[in-house]
Amino acid sequence: MQKKKCVAMLLAGGKGSRLHSLTKNLAKPAVPFGGKYRIIDFPLSNCTNSGIHTVGVLTQYQPLLLNSYIGIGSAWDLDRKDGGVTVLPPYSESSEVKWYSGTASAIFQNLNYLDQYNPEYVLILSGDHIYKMNYESMLNYHIEKSADVTISVIEVPWEETNRFGIMNTDSELRITEFEEKPDIAKNNLASMGIYIFKWNVLREYLIRDDQNPDSSHDFGKDIIPLLIQENMNLFAYPFKGYWKDVGTVQSLWEANMDLLDKECELNLFDHSWRIYSVNPNQPPQYICPEGEVSESLVNEGCKIEGEVSRTVVFQGVTVKKGAVIKETVIMPDAVIGHNCVIEKAIVSPGVYVPDGTIIKPDESENDITLVSEETIGELQSN
Amino acid sequence: MNKQLLGVIDATTVHDDLHELSIHRSVAAIPFGGRYRLIDFILSNMVNSGIQSVAIFPKFQYRSLMDHLGSGRNWDLNRKRDGLFFFPAPNLDKHYTGIGTLDHFADNIDFFERAAQEYALIANSYTVFNMDFQPLLDWHIKSGCDITEVHKEGKSLGMYLVKKTLLMDLITTRNETGYSNMRDVASDHDSQFHLCYYNFEGYASMVDTIDQYFKTSMDLLKPEVWKELFPKDRPILTKVKDEPPTRYDNDASVRNSMVANGGMIEGTVENSIIARGVKIGKGTVIRNCIIMQKTQIKENCQLDSVIVDKDVRIEAGTVITAPAESPAVIRKGTVQGVGSRS
Numbered sequence: 001m002q003k004k005k006c007v008a009m010l011l012a013g014g015k016g017s018r019l020h021s022l023t024k025n026l027a028k029p030a031v032p033f034g035g036k037y038r039i040i041d042f043p044l045s046n047c048t049n050s051g052i053h054t055v056g057v058l059t060q061y062q063p064l065l066l067n068s069y070i071g072i073g074s075a076w077d078l079d080r081k082d083g084g085v086t087v088l089p090p091y092s093e094s095s096e097v098k099w100y101s102g103t104a105s106a107i108f109q110n111l112n113y114l115d116q117y118n119p120e121y122v123l124i125l126s127g128d129h130i131y132k133m134n135y136e137s138m139l140n141y142h143i144e145k146s147a148d149v150t151i152s153v154i155e156v157p158w159e160e161t162n163r164f165g166i167m168n169t170d171s172e173l174r175i176t177e178f179e180e181k182p183d184i185a186k187n188n189l190a191s192m193g194i195y196i197f198k199w200n201v202l203r204e205y206l207i208r209d210d211q212n213p214d215s216s217h218d219f220g221k222d223i224i225p226l227l228i229q230e231n232m233n234l235f236a237y238p239f240k241g242y243w244k245d246v247g248t249v250q251s252l253w254e255a256n257m258d259l260l261d262k263e264c265e266l267n268l269f270d271h272s273w274r275i276y277s278v279n280p281n282q283p284p285q286y287i288c289p290e291g292e293v294s295e296s297l298v299n300e301g302c303k304i305e306g307e308v309s310r311t312v313v314f315q316g317v318t319v320k321k322g323a324v325i326k327e328t329v330i331m332p333d334a335v336i337g338h339n340c341v342i343e344k345a346i347v348s349p350g351v352y353v354p355d356g357t358i359i360k361p362d363e364s365e366n367d368i369t370l371v372s373e374e375t376i377g378e379l380q381s382n
Numbered sequence: 383m384n385k386q387l388l389g390v391i392d393a394t395t396v397h398d399d400l401h402e403l404s405i406h407r408s409v410a411a412i413p414f415g416g417r418y419r420l421i422d423f424i425l426s427n428m429v430n431s432g433i434q435s436v437a438i439f440p441k442f443q444y445r446s447l448m449d450h451l452g453s454g455r456n457w458d459l460n461r462k463r464d465g466l467f468f469f470p471a472p473n474l475d476k477h478y479t480g481i482g483t484l485d486h487f488a489d490n491i492d493f494f495e496r497a498a499q500e501y502a503l504i505a506n507s508y509t510v511f512n513m514d515f516q517p518l519l520d521w522h523i524k525s526g527c528d529i530t531e532v533h534k535e536g537k538s539l540g541m542y543l544v545k546k547t548l549l550m551d552l553i554t555t556r557n558e559t560g561y562s563n564m565r566d567v568a569s570d571h572d573s574q575f576h577l578c579y580y581n582f583e584g585y586a587s588m589v590d591t592i593d594q595y596f597k598t599s600m601d602l603l604k605p606e607v608w609k610e611l612f613p614k615d616r617p618i619l620t621k622v623k624d625e626p627p628t629r630y631d632n633d634a635s636v637r638n639s640m641v642a643n644g645g646m647i648e649g650t651v652e653n654s655i656i657a658r659g660v661k662i663g664k665g666t667v668i669r670n671c672i673i674m675q676k677t678q679i680k681e682n683c684q685l686d687s688v689i690v691d692k693d694v695r696i697e698a699g700t701v702i703t704a705p706a707e708s709p710a711v712i713r714k715g716t717v718q719g720v721g722s723r724s
Contacts, residue, residue, distance in 0.1 A: 035626070035627035036626065074455075260629075262631075268627075269626055269629075269646070275624070275626070276624045279622035279624065281617045281618070281622070282617075283415070283417075283608070283612040284415065284417055284642040284656075284657075285628065285641050285642075286603075286605075286640050287636045287637060287638065287639050287640075287641065288605075288637075289638040291636070292635070292637075293630045293634065293636055294630055294632050295632040296630045297627040297629050297630075298630065298641070299627040299628075299643065300627075300642060300643050312627075313627070314627075
């Protein structure tokens with residue numbers, strides 16, 4: 001097999017419990033986003049656009065949909081004879097079942113996958129962030145710095161530093177300290193959970209970590225601090241651009257709303273960095289004589305008879321006559337009944353919202369309502 | 383499936399009246415319905431009817447058709463066994479007439495010899511419809527027909543069902559019989575064949591003139607036609623493009639229109655079909671139009687009853703209107719308005 005320069009490992013096992021019922025039957029990377037995408041389309045498209053054509057996708061939680069969605073990877077041009085995309089679920093060996101207990105253990109359990117390619121570098125990604133990034137530039141930076149590990153970082157607002165893993169660096173951007181969710185941060189450079197390792201370094205530390213009974217087998221908690229402690233060459237790679245962790249209903253809604261802003265840094269219309277997706281075969285959207293759409297993103301296969309503004313509408317959605325939808329995300333194949341009023345909500349895939357349902361946020365709270373099969377009855381009785 | 387059908391699509395047809403749209407492409411490849419090409423309808427119908435082997439017989443300007451069909455992957459026809467076959471006419475000087483030219487088939491007779499399917503469906507490439515061919519095949523067999531021509535309200539739809547062995551006989555004996563195409567065979571009532579006519583009751587429109595193209599496009603805006611052409615369980619398949627959802631600006635006003643993905647709409651659109659990746663500027667009013675892929679229409683334009691081909695740029699303030707009964711056609715890749723003459 002041809003030697004690979006860089007192989008990507010995409011951690012896609014996340015449950016994403018703060019997304020509530022959206023991830024009941026769905027791993028977080030498979031959550032729909034932006035009118036036609038799933039979150040995992042972003043890292044997968046980034047790989048293809050960056051010239052990385054060998055990608056291992058580690059799945060664990062609710063893998064069926066994710067596995068069938070990824071398929072042979074043709075949607076991202078990752079159906080290759082040599083390399084391409086490989087779905088890597090946990091598996092059992094004669095002696096034990098290799099369940100993934102942490103991010104590092106997930107990679108460790110798949111050392112044989114990496115061994116067969118024997119790459120020079122390994123890129124580790126998580127499948128739950130929305131961003132466009134050229135990993136090749138990061139790899140070049142990693143090579144230039146002769147780093148053992150390069151960690152991509154982004155400047156976050158100072159008041160939010162306690163939510164992130166913060167990297168403290170010297171003037172050369174060498175990482176001197178890693179603080180997980182510090183109360184008082186010395187820095188506002190947050191780890192984006194994107195790492196490039198020299199393969200031999202990664203291999204050695206994963207094996208050592210596996211033998212350490214006190215380890216939680218996590219990159220952020222265990223591997224990275226140990227590397228710093230042992231004075232390895234760690235560098236921060238500053239990323240500028242749109243990056244969002246869509247881990248909560250609120251942030252998922254916000255990220256969708258961001259797309260409605262014309263000046264949004266995350267330009268989906270840029271043909272030089274397309275976000276690829278499994279394209280369902282749907283006819284163009286049909287805006288009826290009574291329909292009205294403004295400041296919105298609407299996907300194919302929709303039928304709009306009502307009024308839609310500042311809303312992201314996924315494929316196959318029907319909005320019936322008299323319905324008024326504002327600042328909402330309507331996921332695939334949902335049906336909004338006649339004369340419904342919906343504001344500041346996320347409507348789950350396939351949900352039928354009965355005629356006349358009114359969903360508005362409480363004046364006092366600014367919460368986003370999650371409309372799902374489970375909550376629809378409750379919402380109506382209110 | 384036990385009763386197997388071979389799909390044969392005649393894509394050689396040239397219609398003088400469609401010239402404006404077919405200068406650089408075959409009629410089969412004319413964009414239609416915002417994201418399709420005319421051939422998608424017959425091809426998808428074949429695939430949805432369980433046909434796994436489809437042969438395309440093109441003649442002129444077939445580059446865009448080949449580009450569109452590719453390996454056949456979008457129709458699930460990229461197969462090790464059967465799949466999509468492409469047989470361009472080996473000789474452009476040979477004159478073909480009608481649907482299913484036996485001369486053209488004769489040049490590729492080995493394909494028919496090798497095909498394992500017992501029956502063949504020979505069809506034109508420019509009919510907009512959604513039809514299941516299995517009931518047609520069942521009816522053909524039950525009625526003991528030799529040749530079945532599909533009809534709509536008494537008129538031929540240019541589609542023929544025949545046993546493959548009989549088709550091969552027709553090909554090899556064409557010089558003695560004088561039959562040059564399938565229509566000749568199906569309309570010779572003095573022949574020894576049992577000729578049948580199968581009436582298709584659904585929506586079907588053969589797009590052979592600009593007027594018919596315009597009318598058929600506008601039919602898509604009738605919910606009953608839309609529903610019939612695009613049912614969820616029998617989708618019309620096409621080459622997929624990775625376009626984002628269409629973005630509507632806060633000044634946008636869109637009514638009674640079909641809009642494909644990748645568009646940016648800031649103006650007013652009524653009774654129109656907007657293809658993928660179209661930009662419509664502020665203050666622009668589009669009525670009763672068909673706008674093809676990647677066309678840009680700048681601010682404050684007015685278009686009524688216009689068919690705008692692909693990659694056209696219409697400069698700000700341009701007014702182009704035509705009577706509904708004879709729509710204007712703007713050629714592919716041109717610039718209209720300021721500094722240009724249309």
